[in-house]
Amino acid sequence: MTDFEAVIGLEVHAELLTASKIFCGCSAKFGAAPNENTCPLCIGMPGVLPVLNRQVVEFGIKTGLAIHCEIQQRSRWSRKNYFYPDLPKGYQITQYDLPICLGGHVDIRLEGEDQDRSIPLTRIHMEEDTGKNIHDAHTDASLVDYNRCGVPLLEIVSEPDLRSSAEAGAYLRKLRAILQYLQVCDGNMEEGSFRCDANISIRPQGATELGTKAEIKNLNSFRSVERAIDYEIERQTKAIRAGESIVQETRLWDTDREVTRSMRSKESAHDYRYFSEPDLLPLDVSADWIERVKGELPELPDERSARFVSEYELPAYDAEVLTARKDVADYFEAAVGIHRNPKAVSNWVMGEVLRIVNDRKLDQELVIEAWPVSAQQLAGLIALIDDGTISGKIAKSVFEDLLDNDKSPASVVEEKGLSQVSDSAELESIVDGVLAGQDDKIAEYRAGKEKMLGFFVGQIMKKTQGKANPKLVNEILRKRLQSN
Amino acid sequence: MPITRDDVRHVALLARLEITENEEQELAAQLDQIIAYVEVLEKLDTEDVEPTSYITPMETPFREDVVSTTPDTERWLANAPATDGRHFRVPKIIE
Ligand SMILES: [Zn+2]
Numbered sequence: 001m002t003d004f005e006a007v008i009g010l011e012v013h014a015e016l017l018t019a020s021k022i023f024c025g026c027s028a029k030f031g032a033a034p035n036e037n038t039c040p041l042c043i044g045m046p047g048v049l050p051v052l053n054r055q056v057v058e059f060g061i062k063t064g065l066a067i068h069c070e071i072q073q074r075s076r077w078s079r080k081n082y083f084y085p086d087l088p089k090g091y092q093i094t095q096y097d098l099p100i101c102l103g104g105h106v107d108i109r110l111e112g113e114d115q116d117r118s119i120p121l122t123r124i125h126m127e128e129d130t131g132k133n134i135h136d137a138h139t140d141a142s143l144v145d146y147n148r149c150g151v152p153l154l155e156i157v158s159e160p161d162l163r164s165s166a167e168a169g170a171y172l173r174k175l176r177a178i179l180q181y182l183q184v185c186d187g188n189m190e191e192g193s194f195r196c197d198a199n200i201s202i203r204p205q206g207a208t209e210l211g212t213k214a215e216i217k218n219l220n221s222f223r224s225v226e227r228a229i230d231y232e233i234e235r236q237t238k239a240i241r242a243g244e245s246i247v248q249e250t251r252l253w254d255t256d257r258e259v260t261r262s263m264r265s266k267e268s269a270h271d272y273r274y275f276s277e278p279d280l281l282p283l284d285v286s287a288d289w290i291e292r293v294k295g296e297l298p299e300l301p302d303e304r305s306a307r308f309v310s311e312y313e314l315p316a317y318d319a320e321v322l323t324a325r326k327d328v329a330d331y332f333e334a335a336v337g338i339h340r341n342p343k344a345v346s347n348w349v350m351g352e353v354l355r356i357v358n359d360r361k362l363d364q365e366l367v368i369e370a371w372p373v374s375a376q377q378l379a380g381l382i383a384l385i386d387d388g389t390i391s392g393k394i395a396k397s398v399f400e401d402l403l404d405n406d407k408s409p410a411s412v413v414e415e416k417g418l419s420q421v422s423d424s425a426e427l428e429s430i431v432d433g434v435l436a437g438q439d440d441k442i443a444e445y446r447a448g449k450e451k452m453l454g455f456f457v458g459q460i461m462k463k464t465q466g467k468a469n470p471k472l473v474n475e476i477l478r479k480r481l482q483s484n
Numbered sequence: 485m486p487i488t489r490d491d492v493r494h495v496a497l498l499a500r501l502e503i504t505e506n507e508e509q510e511l512a513a514q515l516d517q518i519i520a521y522v523e524v525l526e527k528l529d530t531e532d533v534e535p536t537s538y539i540t541p542m543e544t545p546f547r548e549d550v551v552s553t554t555p556d557t558e559r560w561l562a563n564a565p566a567t568d569g570r571h572f573r574v575p576k577i578i579e
Binding site: 045051056135142281284 | 494498500537538540542543544545546547548549550551552553555556557560561563566568570571572573574575576577
């Protein structure tokens with residue numbers, strides 16, 4: 001138990017899934033050839049005028065409503081002034097003193113806890129993203145790609161109310177899930193469409209004043225966020241114990257070495273001289289607009305989880321795991337829609353399916369075709385277990401055969417001759433074969449050594465390569481062992 | 485508070501303007517006058533007046549979310565002092 005507590009606030013930048021950029025008609029799609037998605041406006045030519053994309057505001061309202069913010073009916077745009085090659089105009093259009101959303105909260109639950117904790121939010125504002133710099137090894141210069149410049153972002157700022165890396169991780173996962181459910185952001189941390197900066201400070205337990213914070217950047221996975229927070233808490237604790245003071249600064253997370261290091265920037269970086277953006281009018285959002293968006297909000301993770309418990313009678317734990325990702329929840333419901341055995345489908349999704357998904361690091365939303373085994377195949381496989389065609393054990397091997405192809409489970413079973421032996425006469429003769437010459441073991445069983453039953457079942461399974469119907473085998477065995 | 489030459493230098497640095505010592509002095513005096521005028525305005529009683537940040541009584545115009553530009557990268561790169569044919573090339577950025 002340490003005598004310091006950590007105070008953590010997170011700033012999330014979420015790239016919005018609009019077709020076009022925030023202030024011009026260029027495509028906002030990721031992955032185009034360098035500078036393909038550019039025009040005079042987004043490369044900062046003089047004489048251009050920004051025109052606001054309505055969808056960006058719609059997404060801002062939607063997100064704000066989903067996380068319980070107060071939507072501001074009047075907000076406005078500001079200029080944040082600084083020079084950097086990825087920002088061709090010399091300023092970023094953002095929201096400063098009057099953002100679109102204030103307040104709000106995201107509710108999280110840590111593993112093993114039986115209650116939610118509500119993490120309060122400060123604000124959400126809209127802004128334009130910047131371009132990307134790449135180092136050019138040939139000329140030792142930097143190359144700039146403006147495709148991302150002007151792609152709409154929501155910046156979602158939490159209050160400094162998180163106390164541990166585990167809470168920060170839970171908060172980010174929940175927030176990402178909500179954005180994905182809303183279909184406003186794809187949540188891909190590696191491609192940078194869901195980015196996070198962490199403000200971290202520590203203070204003596206029970207203190208009310210905040211300590212000096214460090215801002216940590218370059219956190220491009222959940223793991224990085226969690227590791228960087230743990231590292232930073234330890235670094236600051238050690239420094240304070242050694243009588244050093246913490247410097248307010250920006251630090252970069254080094255993923256390979258797992259340390260944060262100071263970004264020694266001599267630029268007076270925080271003198272952004274914000275002022276009201278003269279090229280854009282204040283943004284008025286009518287009460288009707290807000291009401292309409294409210295009426296169209298989709299089912300969100302918490303609601304879906306509650307429904308999974310009531311509609312499919314799943315344990316709360318299953319419901320939570322399945323709904324933490326929209327694509328996983330969709331996959332589950334697709335499979336249940338084909339074969340209605342929710343608990344079995346849940347077990348398979350949480351077990352085999354998510355194991356493959358995690359092994360392959362498929363951590364972004366999967367489209368239907370991208371699943372290693374389709375919902376249709378999984379449902380078919382479980383149906384074969386339920387109707388007695390194959391055992392659960394055989395099903396696991398069939399599952400492996402279904403990976404990355406569109407074979408039907410039934411055809412795999414047929415092809416490989418995996419059908420369960422459920423023919424009584426056939427099984428009886430196999431059982432008799434196994435029991436033959438085992439008189440001493442039979443005697444042991446009859447003398448009360450129940451364990452021997454397992455031995456015989458094992459022998460029978462071995463003989464049939466696991467294909468014997470276990471229920472029938474048990475019945476026949478017991479009958480044979482009882483009679484003389 | 486009078487504008488000092490340090491203030492002028494700081495603002496010039498932020499704006500990436502190179503100015504001579506003479507200009508520093510001249511600009512400090514000019515900026516001082518402008519600030520002095522604002523101080524006159526500050527004496528007015530504006531207690532009950534809502535701040536005006538926009539003078540045009542217009543509604544926010546919107547664009548619909550459709551892609552409407554055509555890629556013309558070569559043309560936009562033509563203005564750049566240096567390129568590699570696909571990117572804008574700038575002096576090395578050290579992070
Ligand atoms: Zn553009």
